[in-house]
Amino acid sequence: MRSDAQQNRDRVLAAARVEFAAQGAGASLNRIAQRAGVGPGTLYRHFPSVQALLVAIISDEVAVLCARGEELLAGSDPGLALRTWLRAVAVHAAAMRGFVAVELLGAAESPALSGCHDAIRDVGSRLLHRASVEDAVDDVLAAVNAMAWASEQLPADPARLDRLLTLITRSLPH
Amino acid sequence: MRSDAQQNRDRVLAAARVEFAAQGAGASLNRIAQRAGVGPGTLYRHFPSVQALLVAIISDEVAVLCARGEELLAGSDPGLALRTWLRAVAVHAAAMRGFVAVELLGAAESPALSGCHDAIRDVGSRLLHRASVEDAVDDVLAAVNAMAWASEQLPADPARLDRLLTLITRSLPH
DNA sequence: TAGATAAATGGAGAAGCTCTCCGTATATTA
DNA sequence: TAATATACGGAGAGCTTCTCCATTTATCTA
Missing domain, CATH: 1.10.10 (Arc Repressor Mutant, subunit A)
Structure with missing residues (x-):
């Protein structure tokens, strides 16, 4: 270039x-x-396209999330690791103002994007498995992204994202 | 007129x-x-505005949801009533292709819209209370709408909405 | 029934958007 | 330094949302 x-x-x-x-x-x-x-x-x-622009911006942060996931996988408490990571995913998604959610959820269109998606899925499924959670990783990630999206739409409330995430995670192993 | x-x-x-x-x-x-x-x-x-148009379209369906909620409140199984109603809310939101979620979540702007919002909140909070759920009705509704939104974004999968709702409702009383 | 009036109409057009094309300018290579 | 391939930017096509106002029309009154 x-x-x-x-x-x-x-x-x-x-x-x-x-x-x-x-x-x-x-x-x-x-x-x-x-x-x-x-x-x-x-x-x-x-x-x-707008997607291409977003993919470029997002790729960096996905790499960070995956690295964080690997760290957590090496730690000792599987349940806590999972909840910590899911929260990080949500914060990341919320920071992108809903774009990540829309883009990552709808993935599989752009090669680069589905690369990101696969990386996240991979780390996520290992965290889920280690915590003995049987739900599909796609469903859990979709739900977490959806919560991030919802907390974006509503009037600012710093604690809301945590409360929404709790609705999901409290049924997971502690 | x-x-x-x-x-x-x-x-x-x-x-x-x-x-x-x-x-x-x-x-x-x-x-x-x-x-x-x-x-x-x-x-x-x-x-x-687009909002005004959506509000008019949505108002009808909100009335239907509220009526359904009243019926369920008169029934016998509080936990089942709640889950049934939340599912109806989600199906309704998904049918509106995400608009309901965006509009209802962001409410409190248009008077008519916040009227809808209040009506839904009212029925929802009574259903929650009767099922001994302590979460804020706003959070639960936001979460349900978010799930409907997420299931819209992803490739069609008839069972997904139910799975996503289960992630939330399985921690509620049975 | 016919005229007055208040209300509703619809289309021209302003401003902004995404996205394309192509003549011009410039970094690189020989 | 000259030649070439590449990247540049802006004009403009075809959308969009939203406004304004001359024209039309439903309704009311005499």
């Missing part, structure tokens, strides 16, 4: 992070391009 | 039901107006 192209790609990504964080679902690709100081054409060449 | 206005209002509502059911979040108000055989200006006078 040409060095100026790389630079522009990075600037678009940085602008997109800011814009998504600020505007959520109302983010405009035009404004992202403007904020990055590039033309719309440039943005679309690097990221042909 | 003048009779022609009433007629147009009804036609817009009918068109909106069809369009929302067919297109989901991608529904276009232009097309709704076109389908109803009215100009955009007419649509916007009757319903100044």
